Amino acid sequence: MRVLDRTDRPVPVTVNGVTIAAEAIAAEAQNHPVPRGKPGWAWQAAARALALREVLLQEARMRRIVPEPIELEEGKWEIDEEALIRQLLESALAPAAIDEAALRAAYNAAPDRFRGPSLFEAAHILFSAAPDDAVARAAARQRAEAVLADLKRDPRRFATLAAEYSACPSRANGGVLGQLASGDTVPEFEAALVTIKEGAISDAPVETRYGLHLIRLDARVRGEVLPFSAVLPHLREAQEKAEWVRASRAYVGELAARAEVTGIDLVETPWTEERQPA
Incomplete structure (x- = not known):
């Protein structure tokens, strides 16, 4: 990713020549609580979020992915842009290989963590x-x-x-x-x-x-310790999610590094960083 030099005038946020409207950033900023002592943080976080979204959408369109929205819950469907991003990540990220022996070792190390309801x-x-x-x-x-x-x-x-x-x-x-x-x-x-x-x-x-x-x-x-066979599906699901997050971070980071961006530094705050108060 290359961030162009700034001037005294505000530099518009662009991704490969596509401008992210200031109005869109202001609207998105409402979804980013402002930590104490960090004025402007919400705007920066919103600008990064929208710039990374644009990076993903551009990649999906370059790959000529046709959006196929899915129903998220009864009566609520993805919009086309959400579908494009989901389909891009599904096509780019290989399913994680789950090491069942490692999961069993984690279970055996602390079986008391895996109890039924008390x-x-x-x-x-x-x-x-x-x-x-x-x-x-x-x-x-x-x-x-x-x-x-x-x-x-x-x-x-x-x-x-x-x-x-x-x-x-x-x-x-x-x-x-x-x-x-x-x-x-x-x-x-x-x-x-x-x-x-x-x-x-x-x-x-x-x-x-x-x-x-x-x-x-x-x-x-107190709930009894559950057998490994009962908790294995949950352990496998948790491991799959963790591996997906790791792989998606790396993939989005690669796309961001290749993009030509102005007005915001996509490297300054990792795209998956948790929002923590100061």
Whole structure:
């Protein structure tokens, strides 16, 4: 890739002579959150994304690929440009060779990672507060800690206090949530279920996106380790995706390096770099 010299005037973003409209870059920039302390980052990221898209489209057209859109979900189809890029990558990237022995070695090294869903029986008292409302969060925490103090004096009052204070419909049943499986609750709540002792109440209010919770864990059954044959399809799929990402990075990098680009440096930020806040 060759980036032409810049002048005092803004250099338009072009790819092999094709101009990327400033209006298109401004619209795309809305999809790129701005990290703190990095003014202009969203515009740069948007310009790179559209320039790389143009690189791929030009390659697809040079290969005379005819777009054949597929249905992404019921009633939603790819547009022609999306189909061209997908078909180009499908034709250019060879299927990954999966090393099943390496996958088995990874499984054997840490079988505890591959468990079936755990089951929990729990109850809670919810003090609701929006995640972006600091005042409401502070008030909810104060109420939760006051009720927790009551529970520490007499845990048998859990159902009564849930009926009185909880903002969850489960208050009608003393806060009881019934049987929960892994994935049924938000991650913060489940993390607490994993650590609380059976028959105990959380030592402190548990914060989630919904507010503050006092949680009682009545029972827990940890999921059993799954056999290698059961997890092999998932391991194979994960490896295929990882290999596809690696190969697609290399391929797009090669195309970008051959392109004549002005107004943006495609090498400065890798095309697949994760957007991380500063």
